[in-house]
Amino acid sequence: MLDWDDLRFFLAIARLRSLSAAARELRVTQSTVGRRLASLESGLGARLLHRTPEGYVPTLAGEAIMGQAERVEAELLAVERTVGGRDAQLEGVVRVTAVETLASHVLVRCAVALQIGSPEVALELVADVRHLSLAMREADIAVRLAPFEGHDLVVRRIGSLAYGLYASPAYLERHGEPDFGAGCAGHRLVASLDGAEAPQLAAWVAEIAPRATVALRTDSPGAQLRAALCGAGIACLARLRGDAFGTQLRRLDAPQVQSAAVGIWLAVHKDNRRTPRIRLVLDAVAAAFRDRADELDPPGRRGSGGPSSGACRG
Known part of the structure; x- marks a missing residue:
């Protein structure tokens, strides 16, 4: 058998x-x-x-x-x-999957707050660009920077994440100011590997810097940040990462748009959304992103030339 x-x-x-x-x-x-x-x-x-x-x-x-x-x-x-x-117990493990930027900058704090208020619920945080399956129980909750597909999911948009182009002063001293009108000819890019975190951004960068040379590709936002700090080239970074480095990195003034934003999406399988411990974490995650909305997508972000986030469903 x-x-x-x-x-x-x-x-x-x-x-x-x-x-x-x-x-x-x-x-x-x-x-x-x-x-x-x-x-x-x-x-x-x-x-x-x-x-x-x-x-x-x-x-x-x-x-x-x-x-x-x-x-x-x-x-x-x-x-x-x-x-x-049908599990009525407010206890147990809840596995949340998200891209690394959201995991490290938002969800870690959310996990700490949950442990203080509900220590009987344990959070497993999987920071991965792979799309773990909610239907196959690879994760209970997912947070992504692109809309979800699947009729068995309950999905809502919980915010947006702004990105900008950054370079170090040392890099700009060697290569000069990028001429976006000329497609950034003579400049180097630190690019994401296959648009790892937010695939929509690859087209935006390609449109405003079509003549730049790709110096490095990586699926790690942390590696992109470090490469930009080391002067490897211009990097497209989440503003909550890039803006935090003050004079060590400069956000560049691209034509018509200084930064672009992508939607932040939260999903759970429809069969699990009423499980008490999962419901508790869902609400806590949504509140965490709501409370940090201005940091994730700063007010006054100029222009609308960034990638589209799509419509909310579910």
């Missing part, structure tokens, strides 16, 4: 393509992941995953059962959500 847990381990390896990544996702040791896969393959009498230089990939047998395994997973998670949604 098949063990659902074995199927769960198979799916994690197939999706993440490595034993170590699956182990981190499932919060077990790598040896446990390997053992559970071996148990499933032995029970079925077939090899399900093949190890390649690029990672684990499904065999023909693995591909054949992938869809069925995912349907079993979805049904079992629906059962868990139904039961969890």
